[in-house]
Amino acid sequence: MTPLMVVIIGTVAVALIFDIINGFHDSANSIATVVSTRVLSPKVAVLWAAFFNFVAMFIFAPRVADTITKIVRIDGNDSVYVYVVLAGLVGAVVWDLITWWLGLPTSSSHALIGGVAGAGLAYKGLDVIRWGNIWKTVQFIPLAPLIGLIAAFFIMIFVSWLFRRWRPQEVDRLFRKGQLLSAALYSLGHGGNDAQKTMGIIMALLMAGGLMAPDTQLSLLHFNTMWIILSCHLAMAVGTAFGGWRIVKTMGMKITKLKPVGGFCAETAGAATLFMATHMGIPVSTTHTITGAIVGVGATHRLSTIKWGVAGRIVWAWVLTIPAAGLIYAGCFYLIKALHTGF
DSSP states (O other): OOHHHHHHHHHHHHHHHHHHHHHHHHHHHHHHHHHHTTSSOHHHHHHHHHHHHHHGGGTSOTHHHHHHHTSBOOOTTOHHHHHHHHHHHHHHHHHHHHHHHHTOOOOHHHHHHHHHHHHHHHHHOGGGBOHHHHHHHHHHHHHHHHHHHHHHHHHHHHHHHHTTTSOHHHHHHHHHHHHHHHHHHHHHHHHHHHHHHHHHHHHHHHHHTTSSOTTOOOOTTSHHHHHHHHHHHHHHHHHHHHOOHHHHHIIIIISOOOOHHHHHHHHHHHHHHHHHHHHHTOOOOHHHHHHHHHHHHHHTTOGGGSOHHHHHHHHHHHHHHHHHHHHHHHHHHHHHHHHOTTO
16 A cells, blocks of 8 residues: 555545534534424434434535535646645644634634635645635625524514414424424535535545546445445534534523524524525535524514624634634645655
């Protein structure tokens, strides 16, 4: 086995570890509302979310993966790009762990994109980046939470009007059951969008290493790519099953107080946003989306019910993710370059 092959195998392993940590970090997105409303216990909620994160591979076409694969221009058999991917992934794992420890629901997606772009810039400069794919992602940094907020606001208004003659206890009982569906839908959207990002990174890695043709398409029907789809969704499901409780507390309990009907509306709005973005091939932040939806639900009552200090802290973490992550990953690339004599 050649040294390059060892590095490729090791980098695939790091990519799957990142996927596990991504699921761990983002499990709050899928379960925070259903846990905070006490519809499901934390243990049952994470297993529910993990299952639907896994089965999402049978529902969504890998358009997001294609976008991620094309963030950086890859020359055939460019062995150095293998180290670019490795640097990005190592930095992404570090960034996710730091923000998890601080309890900040930042975007693993933007961390990964910023990481690979930052390492690519350190390698070859501005010309190596496909700015169209970067811009498509950056546009949805404000759009994803805004769409989630607006959708959740109007869904909550409609549901409140529709059940205005029901007693509160009856509404609560109905939407405790409804949240099982909405949480499942949101988990499908999360798995469909987030797992594909790691698939795209692995595809780019194998193309750079000369192990896969540049025009190869991801499909469950082809053995040479089926293992990528299965392993990424399984890693995401395993990570989700572990759960990130610090972020659950921030997302489900600190932004605004939720009842089952509010949790249902937030998850439904978030799921609809993710379904749309995944269909369009846009790698959005599931964290941004559900946070905006939760704020939208809270805004239907009184703006004073939203804890804007917590929301502001989250927004600052969003703004800083891509540039901060890019700097960390560029540093990782230079460190690998200094340790490797083949550059």
